[in-house]
Amino acid sequence: MSMIEVKDLNLYYGDFQALIDVNVNIDRRKITALIGPSGCGKSTLLRTLNRMNDLIDGVRITGSVIIDGEDIYREKTDLIRLRKKVGMVFQRPNPFPLSIYDNIAYGSRIHGIRQRGELDRIVETALSRVHLWEDFKDRLDRFALNLSLEQQQRLCIARLIAVTPEVVLMDEPCSALDPVATANIEELMYELKKDYTIVIVTHNMQQAARVSDRTGFMLLGRLIEYGDTGSVFTSPRDKKTEEYITGRYG
Amino acid sequence: MKLSPKWKQRIAFSVLGLASVVVIVPVIVIFSILIEKGLPAINWEFLTAMPRMGMRAGGIFPAIAGTMYLVLGTIVVALPLGVLAAVYLVEYARQNWMTRMIEVAIVNLAGVPSVVYGLFGLGLFVIFLKFGSSILAGSLTLSIMVLPVIITASKEALSSVPQSFREASLALGVSKWQTIRCIVLPNALPGILTGTILGVSRAAGETAPILFTVAAFYLPRLPKSVFDQCMALPYHLYVLSTQVPNVNPKIQYGTALVLVALVFILNFLAIVVRAHIRGKKQW
Ligand SMILES: Nc1ncnc2c1ncn2[C@@H]1O[C@H](COP(=O)(O)OP(=O)(O)OP(=O)(O)O)[C@@H](O)[C@H]1O
Numbered sequence: 199m200s201m202i203e204v205k206d207l208n209l210y211y212g213d214f215q216a217l218i219d220v221n222v223n224i225d226r227r228k229i230t231a232l233i234g235p236s237g238c239g240k241s242t243l244l245r246t247l248n249r250m251n252d253l254i255d256g257v258r259i260t261g262s263v264i265i266d267g268e269d270i271y272r273e274k275t276d277l278i279r280l281r282k283k284v285g286m287v288f289q290r291p292n293p294f295p296l297s298i299y300d301n302i303a304y305g306s307r308i309h310g311i312r313q314r315g316e317l318d319r320i321v322e323t324a325l326s327r328v329h330l331w332e333d334f335k336d337r338l339d340r341f342a343l344n345l346s347l348e349q350q351q352r353l354c355i356a357r358l359i360a361v362t363p364e365v366v367l368m369d370e371p372c373s374a375l376d377p378v379a380t381a382n383i384e385e386l387m388y389e390l391k392k393d394y395t396i397v398i399v400t401h402n403m404q405q406a407a408r409v410s411d412r413t414g415f416m417l418l419g420r421l422i423e424y425g426d427t428g429s430v431f432t433s434p435r436d437k438k439t440e441e442y443i444t445g446r447y448g
Numbered sequence: 449m450k451l452s453p454k455w456k457q458r459i460a461f462s463v464l465g466l467a468s469v470v471v472i473v474p475v476i477v478i479f480s481i482l483i484e485k486g487l488p489a490i491n492w493e494f495l496t497a498m499p500r501m502g503m504r505a506g507g508i509f510p511a512i513a514g515t516m517y518l519v520l521g522t523i524v525v526a527l528p529l530g531v532l533a534a535v536y537l538v539e540y541a542r543q544n545w546m547t548r549m550i551e552v553a554i555v556n557l558a559g560v561p562s563v564v565y566g567l568f569g570l571g572l573f574v575i576f577l578k579f580g581s582s583i584l585a586g587s588l589t590l591s592i593m594v595l596p597v598i599i600t601a602s603k604e605a606l607s608s609v610p611q612s613f614r615e616a617s618l619a620l621g622v623s624k625w626q627t628i629r630c631i632v633l634p635n636a637l638p639g640i641l642t643g644t645i646l647g648v649s650r651a652a653g654e655t656a657p658i659l660f661t662v663a664a665f666y667l668p669r670l671p672k673s674v675f676d677q678c679m680a681l682p683y684h685l686y687v688l689s690t691q692v693p694n695v696n697p698k699i700q701y702g703t704a705l706v707l708v709a710l711v712f713i714l715n716f717l718a719i720v721v722r723a724h725i726r727g728k729k730q731w
């Protein structure tokens with residue numbers, strides 16, 4: 199069974215329809231990439247998966263998003279539980295203005311873990327996972343906003359992993375990073391896919407081709423094509439996909 | 449005769465410079481007069497003793513203490529109320545006619561003359577709620593007066609916390625209220641405190657709002673509870689200057705100097721807090 203099933207999803211910002219009849223199945227422990235030109239609705243689709251769009255006034259949604267057999271758009275969905283399970287990494291690294299330690303421990307503390315020993319263990323595990331532990335194990339009190347952008351983005355991923363999500367949504371996680379940092383983060387994603395279902399939005403087609411197992415191409419609110427990354431890139435079924443991939447629109 | 453651009457510029461600069469000098473002059477004059485005529489009055493006894501001989505001698509301690517109590521009482525009432533209102537308006541309220549009404553009310557509240565607050569406090573707290581003329585009634589009256597300042601400052605401070613912090617927290621499965629409590633408020637706190645101190649320091653110098661609600665003409669002891677009256681610096685100054693014959697002007701100037709110094713210290717505190725945030729803020 200797929201981890202996430204999106205069925206007949208339509209989303210309106212006021213009168214403007216940003217998603218049109220989107221259907222997609224996202225596989226467990228795979229990396230799924232969403233590509234498409236600017237403004238086609240990639241971020242919007244991503245944000246429907248943990249209901250971050252609820253924060254915006256005037257959003258209306260029809261259809262369903264089923265995660266682990268549960269429709270998250272039912273009335274009684276527990277948003278807190280949903281977002282613990284489906285976490286998000288943002289385009290610009292956004293660590294809190296706290297120490298490294300407090301950034302990682304933040305979610306766990308709020309979810310009720312108080313014991314120092316257990317928090318220490320969570321922090322170590324999460325930082326090891328993103329390869330920051332060796333560099334910072336003696337400097338956990340460093341102010342997070344003083345780290346490099348790549349380190350900040352790793353920290354944000356660690357902060358998310360610390361609350362043990364199952365799905366990690368990433369909205370252009372490398373667009374603020376240089377090529378070396380980008381390559382490092384891509385490698386990290388590849389490691390993480392053992393344990394997490396990852397959905398990544400990217401502008402960078404090489405990136406999608408490199409890291410993802412499945413790719414969806416969006417255009418003007420529609421999911422035009424969706425399939426194995428290899429076949430989407432080498433033998434796209436839709437002419438528009440082909441035009442986009444060969445670089446005919448921006 | 450046609451002026452060259454260089455001359456025009458010189459003239460413009462002079463006019464601008466003059467304008468700013470005009471702003472500074474009263475401050476300098478007030479301070480120098482107060483210091484020249486008031487400083488001789490200030491000594492340990494003046495600051496810590498009860499007034500004697502119908503306020504013509506002794507100290508002004510009860511008035512200093514009274515003003516401190518009122519400042520504290522105002523902060524205790526107005527800070528939580530103002531912050532909660534601001535949190536509601538910034539974080540929860542949607543834009544609709546209700547919130548627009550509230551915002552209009554806040555703006556108008558800021559423009560109400562202080563004597564009107566005094567009369568309002570007299571009617572509501574002193575008479576209707578039967579608090580009598582008391583620290584409680586006075587603090588509540590001053591609180592209502594500074595509320596618009598605190599709400600406005602808090603709203604600004606809350607709005608300046610980046611949206612990305614809120615999103616990051618919510619995306620970790622943290623509830624909205626916890627996000628506000630653990631991320632938004634701590635980051636907005638310096639701004640909130642600056643606004644609060646500035647508002648309260650202005651209130652500390654006001655006479656009209658405390659005239660009918662708390663201030664005692666002559667009360668050479670300290671209040672025992674919030675239901676007692678107390679003396680207060682601005683009103684004491686007014687009394688000394690207009691109601692008591694044959695006061696040594698030294699005492700009047702001394703009292704004014706203490707009041708101005710108190711307000712000045714509070715404002716300075718606000719500047720320190722603000723400088724501190726500037727130093728730390730990095731987003
Ligand atoms: N809050 C909003 N209110 C109204 N319209 C919005 C809002 N957010 C996005 N849109 C519109 O919805 C469409 C899809 O936006 P979205 O951000 O999902 O695009 P995107 O594919 O992520 O683009 P980009 O690659 O530039 O990030 C755009 O036309 C955008 O203008």
Ligand SMILES: [Mg+2]
Nearest residue numbers: 240241242369
């Ligand atoms: Mg986007």
